[in-house]
Amino acid sequence: MKLVKKANAHHHGALREALLAEAERVIDTQGLEALSLRSISRAVGVTHAAPTNHFGDLTGLLSELAADGLRRLAQHLHTAIRVAGPGLRERAHAMARAYLHFAIEHPGLLVLMSRSAHLDPTRPALREAMEQASRVLDDFADEIQKAKGVDPVRAAAERTALRALIHGYSALLIDGRLERTLAALPEGTTAESFFDVVLDVIDFP
Amino acid sequence: MKLVKKANAHHHGALREALLAEAERVIDTQGLEALSLRSISRAVGVTHAAPTNHFGDLTGLLSELAADGLRRLAQHLHTAIRVAGPGLRERAHAMARAYLHFAIEHPGLLVLMSRSAHLDPTRPALREAMEQASRVLDDFADEIQKAKGVDPVRAAAERTALRALIHGYSALLIDGRLERTLAALPEGTTAESFFDVVLDVIDFP
DNA sequence: ATCGGAAACTTTCCACTGTCAACTGTCCAA
DNA sequence: TTGGACAGTTGACAGTGGAAAGTTTCCGAT
Numbered sequence: 001m002k003l004v005k006k007a008n009a010h011h012h013g014a015l016r017e018a019l020l021a022e023a024e025r026v027i028d029t030q031g032l033e034a035l036s037l038r039s040i041s042r043a044v045g046v047t048h049a050a051p052t053n054h055f056g057d058l059t060g061l062l063s064e065l066a067a068d069g070l071r072r073l074a075q076h077l078h079t080a081i082r083v084a085g086p087g088l089r090e091r092a093h094a095m096a097r098a099y100l101h102f103a104i105e106h107p108g109l110l111v112l113m114s115r116s117a118h119l120d121p122t123r124p125a126l127r128e129a130m131e132q133a134s135r136v137l138d139d140f141a142d143e144i145q146k147a148k149g150v151d152p153v154r155a156a157a158e159r160t161a162l163r164a165l166i167h168g169y170s171a172l173l174i175d176g177r178l179e180r181t182l183a184a185l186p187e188g189t190t191a192e193s194f195f196d197v198v199l200d201v202i203d204f205p
Numbered sequence: 206m207k208l209v210k211k212a213n214a215h216h217h218g219a220l221r222e223a224l225l226a227e228a229e230r231v232i233d234t235q236g237l238e239a240l241s242l243r244s245i246s247r248a249v250g251v252t253h254a255a256p257t258n259h260f261g262d263l264t265g266l267l268s269e270l271a272a273d274g275l276r277r278l279a280q281h282l283h284t285a286i287r288v289a290g291p292g293l294r295e296r297a298h299a300m301a302r303a304y305l306h307f308a309i310e311h312p313g314l315l316v317l318m319s320r321s322a323h324l325d326p327t328r329p330a331l332r333e334a335m336e337q338a339s340r341v342l343d344d345f346a347d348e349i350q351k352a353k354g355v356d357p358v359r360a361a362a363e364r365t366a367l368r369a370l371i372h373g374y375s376a377l378l379i380d381g382r383l384e385r386t387l388a389a390l391p392e393g394t395t396a397e398s399f400f401d402v403v404l405d406v407i408d409f410p
Numbered sequence: 411a412t413c414g415g416a417a418a419c420t421t422t423c424c425a426c427t428g429t430c431a432a433c434t435g436t437c438c439a440a
Numbered sequence: 441t442t443g444g445a446c447a448g449t450t451g452a453c454a455g456t457g458g459a460a461a462g463t464t465t466c467c468g469a470t
Contacts, residue, residue, distance in 0.1 A: 033322050038428080039427095046448075050449080052430090057429070114380060114382075115380075116382075153391065156386060160374070161403045161407070164370050165373055172372060175319060176321060177321075180339075181365055184361065198366045201362055216419080241455085242456080242458095243456065243457080252420055252421080253420095253456090254420070257419095258417075259418090263457065414468095415468095417464105418464085418465080418466095420462080420463070422459105422460085422461085429455105431450105431452085433449075433451100434450095437445090438444095439443095440441100440442090
């Protein structure tokens with residue numbers, strides 16, 4: 001029965017998902033530059049023009065993939081914050097650690113998300129996913145704002161510092177530019193355990 | 206006399222520099238993705254295979270360009286630190302501000318430097334330039350180490366935090382992902398002036 | 411002075427890419 | 441039954457980077 005479906009040359013059945021899965025596999029193992037529309041089509045067993053029906057063009061496919069990644073990241077961060085202890089510092093660390101964890105597990109996906117040149121922000125799925133991810137940070141920012149003094153500039157600065165620190169550390173790590181630093185640390189120190197110390201350079205009350 | 210030189214079809218004279226200059230122009234105005242070996246060759250008035258003599262392949266050209274950028278950046282940071290006041294905080298801020306300034310003026314170049322997939326680190330010029338740039342940071346790190354307590358892990362964390370914060374803020378800004386944050390700030394606040402406040406989230410003694 | 415080779419650039423070719431237009435088969439609803 | 445809409449295919453096009461081989465120029469050794 002399945003063979004009949006397989007033999008059908010014009011209805012793959014779940015091509016959209018298959019293409020996204022293959023694209024994510026390539027992007028996380030060989031990197032974004034190694035990905036090509038034609039190669040993933042081949043890997044999925046379909047001709048090179050098939051993806052057009054589902055994604056339009058390459059930036060369309062990448063945008064959907066990025067949207068999916070953003071949704072998962074937002075979910076990941078959200079539960080990390082929710083599960084963490086009550087303190088502001090604990091929650092901030094939990095979120096940051098969750099982000100780093102995601103970056104280590106899906107390096108290509110994270111690179112893709114921060115490469116606006118390859119994405120089409122007018123796609124509804126991407127736009128929504130970006131807003132969903134922002135909302136996690138914004139909610140947390142509100143918390144900081146409430147907990148600390150109400151100087152709005154200072155609050156924005158703290159939020160931005162946290163964001164920049166997380167993004168910067170992840171990017172440096174993924175790009176292999178922390179290797180020397182990590183190698184000089186005491187035996188057994190991992191990128192993740194060191195990140196906790198780095199985060200403490202920002203003081204949360 | 207010059208016309209004779211110009212008419213010479215086989216000796217451009219300064220092709221190497223011309224190619225690098227054109228590549229930098231494209232990269233800083235249209236972005237890294239818009240650059241192609243053939244287009245810059247055309248712009249310089251030479252066939253597409255000419256660059257091979259000077260750079261080998263595309264990653265060769267990009268590596269030389271990145272090396273040049275790194276040298277200039279290192280120089281820029283070095284003088285910023287040297288010129289700044291005596292305090293540790295002043296010097297750190299001066300360096301960070303210089304970095305951001307460079308990022309704003311040469312966004313494409315900065316992106317290129319942090320995209321290891323396009324670079325060939327075995328090229329001597331690149332390797333040297335990377336070490337030169339690292340040295341600026343390392344020297345400054347030693348200063349921090351001396352000025353503050355001698356816990357090496359804590360010192361490494363502070364250095365890394367500063368690095369990640371600078372890199373992260375620049376990357377977010379270049380990618381246009383700070384626009385909403387900046388728009389919500391008081392009138393007249395620029396990305397650069399706000400950066401000073403962000404940097405203060407890390408406390409230097 | 412010239413001869414030989416190295417350096418610099420051109421030409422030609424190849425494999426590959428993304429995008430487009432035209433076609434074919436399949437399924438479902440009027 | 442028939443007519444689209446959907447989901448693929450096929451084939452062409454312009455563009456890319458790279459390799460190979462040919463051409464022109466220069467320059468140093470003899």
